Amino acid sequence: MKTDLDTNDDSQADMEVAPPRLNHAFLEELGTEQISRRSFKKWERIMHSHGACVQEIWELRNTKLEKVTDVVIYPNSTEETERLVKLAVKHDVVLIPYGGGTNVTKSLLLNPDEQRMIVTVDTGRMNQIKWVDKENNMACVGAGMMGQDLERDLNKYGVCTGHEPDSSEFSTMGGWISTRASGMKKNTYGNIEDMLCNFTYVTPTGTYSKTQAWPRISNGPDLHHIVLGSEGNFGIITEATVRVRPVPQVKLYESMIFDNYEVGIKFMHAVSRTSSWPTSIRLVDNTQFQFGASLKPEENSKWNEFVDAAKKFYVTKIKGFDPNEMAACTMLFEGDETWARSAHKTICDLGKQFGGLIGGPENGMRGYLLTFLIAYTRDLAMQHNTLGESFELSCPWTKVSETTKRVRQ
Ligand SMILES: Cc1cc2nc3c(=O)[nH]c(=O)nc-3n(C[C@H](O)[C@H](O)[C@H](O)COP(=O)(O)OP(=O)(O)OC[C@H]3O[C@@H](n4cnc5c(N)ncnc54)[C@H](O)[C@@H]3O)c2cc1C
Missing domain, CATH: 3.30.465.10 (Uridine Diphospho-n-acetylenolpyruvylglucosamine Reductase; domain 3)
Incomplete structure (x- = not known):
């Protein structure tokens, strides 16, 4: 990626925003008694005026948001929300529901031309x-x-x-x-x-x-x-x-390595035709595989170092996998024990038909947890002047290979 980790692009310490536009009749009728909490604080307004896609995070770090909500209100029941909605209709106020602000579709971005007062309705108090x-x-x-x-x-x-x-x-x-x-x-x-x-x-x-x-x-x-x-x-x-x-009786993690990504796709396609779908299954290409390996914590025991070297030797020298081509698949089988063990066996046997090597549950679990982390590496990269984004798309099996090639280009 050529990211220079020594160059730090510090995010801005402050941001100018317009003062809140107030609809006094609405606020007066709403009163202060019946709604559990409200805030006109600048940073609370800013934090409730964006989602999590790369443009929004970039603006937040470096420039400014074009429009910021006027007030954040936290109702804590259906009744409080009903009252809020009724008053908003009566006084022509805009309401924007807010959950965790993690959407990646710009669905919380506000219309810069909006002239009415905007109230963000944070649902965080209805959390039981x-x-x-x-x-x-x-x-x-x-x-x-x-x-x-x-x-x-x-x-x-x-x-x-x-x-x-x-x-x-x-x-x-x-x-x-x-x-x-x-x-x-x-x-x-x-x-x-x-x-x-x-x-x-x-x-x-x-x-x-x-x-x-x-x-x-x-x-x-x-x-x-x-x-x-x-x-x-x-x-x-x-x-x-x-x-x-x-709650599932068992959670079985597993991982497999394939000669290359194309073979991995064929295996995934074959899995889709079985009735033993893993609870979760992901195929990662060589770039992601190497990236994941680079995030692995350093082993501090000589024995672990030796075992790792032996595994590498087996995969690359004996099995002949090219470290710059091979792809990995991580899986989770979760549920009732009989089903999980039987599905695990069916899928591993299928993988072997495609020349797959079992990588073990530890790597399976690490790969699964890595998917939680991967989206946030974007924010770390942004700190070092590198833009990245993770996104999802779906396509028919006949187009998977071509689509992934084009995405990489
Ligand atoms: C790191 C990361 C990983 C992600 N992984 C996934 C993933 O695996 N799968 C996936 O589907 N998405 C994923 N997303 C996207 C995002 O998490 C989802 O879209 C999520 O459902 C948004 O929930 P939220 O509570 O954050 O909603 P918000 O971002 O707060 O709101 C999203 C939209 O829903 C509306 N809304 C929120 N609450 C209510 C309500 N109570 N009533 C009516 N409207 C409401 C808002 O007005 C807004 O339009 C990911 C995002 C990030 C940043």
Whole structure:
């Protein structure tokens, strides 16, 4: 990448922003009693006026945001949100729902020409589990609950959602629904749209919620699909009911090395035709493979150094893999033990048919965890005058090879 780690591009210490535009009638009627918290502080306004894509982070570090929200309000219930929405309609105020601010679609950027007062509605106080119904495999949670907190608290009941986007430390239930989020373990647990049973949705014309969180119904289009991915345009989600499953009995990590990326793609295609999909599976090309290896903590024991050298010798000299060509695949099998062990065996046997070498669970786990880190290396690189971005795309199997080649060019 030719990034010079000695050159530091320090981020700006301060940023000029216009003073908040105030709608006094709205603020007066809202009062100070019934809404749990509000803030006109400059940095709180700035932090609520952007998402996490590279242009936004660049502007934040180096220039300025064209438009900044006027006030941040933190309701802590559906009732408070309903009151806020009613008053916003009455006084012609713009409301922008806010979860964790991790979107990468510029969905929180504000229109610079907007003349009305803008209120960012931070859902962070609606961050609790309301109930867990283990009999019916459902849980109801506040829309502002962040992924990591959600899984930790659900685990206390012996259940989980299994939804794990790379941003799960910071992103929220409301944000996931509003951006149709996908998690790394979707092969087993589904995407957010597969988990969602019901939600409470506060809109300018009333509050929507199904009378029962029924699993599915076969008449007419499902309103969920209008809200999923709607980026806060029609209303504010205050709580959601999602499917949960028992905490998995086992988590089996695994990794395989292939001669080159093309062989890896063929293996992935073959996996897609089995009925033993790993909970998570990722193929990384040689550049990412080497990058991942460079982040590996240094081994401080002579024995580990010796084992590493022996492994390298076996892979490159005996098996004949070219270190500048080989690709790696990391996998996770999570769930009931019988299923996990059997799927693990099926997929490893399949990998061997493509000349794959087993790399072991430790590398599998390291590779899985690396995907959480990889997106943030962009911010580290930016500090050293290097721009980078991670993005996702989907394409048919027949185009995978060509698409990845073109992306690399
Ligand atoms: C490091 C990193 C890794 C990522 N990995 C993944 C990944 O693996 N999978 C994936 O799908 N995405 C990923 N993303 C993108 C992002 O995390 C998702 O889009 C996430 O769902 C956004 O959630 P949020 O709570 O941060 O929402 P925000 O960014 O706060 O908001 C996103 C949009 O939803 C609206 N919104 C938020 N809350 C509500 C609500 N309660 N009611 C109505 N509208 C609301 C906002 O107005 C905005 O339009 C990643 C982002 C980063 C920075």
